[in-house]
Amino acid sequence: MERYHDMQLFTALAGQPSLASAARHAQVSTVTLIRAVARLETRLRVALLERSTQGVSLTAAGSAYLADCMRLLLAVDAAEASAKGLHVQAQGNLRVFLPLLFSRYVMAPVLADYLDRYPEVHLATHYHDYYPNLHEEGFDVAVLVGELPSSSLIARAVGQVRYVLCASPDYLATHGEPAHPSDLKQHHLIAGTDQVSWDFHGYLLKARARLGCTTVQGAINSALQGAGVIRCLSYPVHAHLQSGRLGRVLPLFELPPLPVHVVYREGRNASMRVRSFVDHCVAALREHPAFHLA
Incomplete structure (x- = not known):
């Protein structure tokens, strides 16, 4: 039992910046957590933590062992939940x-609908633009845009998005429509930085933006008012493209589409709350009009 308890305490390190915060998360003292890690290191005869003046971090062996511990403990939880009948309904954190x-433009109504359907689930959402390590950071599910790194995660494809170039009909009527990406040097470009570097099929555009916007929504609003040409992923502008408020520019030079996946780490042993959320997201996102742009 002590080994099982030590493994539970060790998994508290997932997603925590320090031993102290991990101990608080596990609701034990820092000394208790340190002793649990020390017992594991003695039993395994390998260092799980690397200690320095900046603090502690997982060693390569520690990262692998953490992932294995989380997988094993989840399997134990799943077995107990199944025995208790908890797999029948979604509940828990x-x-x-x-x-x-992506969350701002697509996921908000999906999350709201899920919470209405499953009132016993408490959802904690984390918003970032990087590829997470679900095992080390303690996430149950992730929605990821782009090619997936190789991993043991279970992935379900829901659609694809792409970078598109667009402008308002009034702007194109006044300034003309470019025939090649090089023609954009003569146009009013809207971007997040002063120096534009836009990659197209067979051409890399380097130019200077006429209008700089620090947010994607600000750039979209400016384009809707006829201020120039923007380039962004398709999901924030799909409704404007469908309504005709924005027109698609140079579609033949667009880069290949990027896949969108719902990924999770528990496989067939997933709890009902994980399976219900994954199934709900997959069904909702596959029907979402943002993924129907050719």
Whole structure:
């Protein structure tokens, strides 16, 4: 039992910046956590933590062992939940990782609908624009845009998005429509930085933006008012493209689409709360019009 308890305490390190915060998360003292790690290191005869003047971090062996501990403990929880009948209904805490912009434009109604359907689930969402390590950071589910790194995660494809170039019909009527990406040097470009570097199929555009916007929504608003040409992922502008308020520019030079996946780490032993959330997201996102742009 002591080994099982030590493994439980060790998994508290997932997603925590320090031993002290991990101990608080596990509701034990820092000394108790340190002793549990020390017992594991003695039993395994390998260092799990690397200690320095800046603090502690997981060694390569520690990262691998943490992932294994989390997988094994989840399997134990799943077995107990199954015996108790908890797999029948979704309940408990669920930690979800979502891309920041994607969440703003696509995920908000999906999350609200899920919470209405499953009132016993408590959802903690984390918004970042990087690829997380679900095992080390303690996430149950993630929605990821782009090619997936190789891993043991279970991935379900929901659609694809792409970078698109667009401008308002009034702007194009006044300034003309470019025939090649090089023609954009003569246009009013809207971007997040002063120096534009836009990659197209067979051409890399380097130019200077006429209008700089620090947010994607600010750039979209400016384009809707006829201020120039923007380039962004398709999901923030799909409704404007469908309504005709924005027109698609140079579609033949667009880069290949990027896949969107819902990923999770528990496989067939996933709890009902994980399976219900994954199934709900997959069904909702596959029907979302943002993924129907050719």
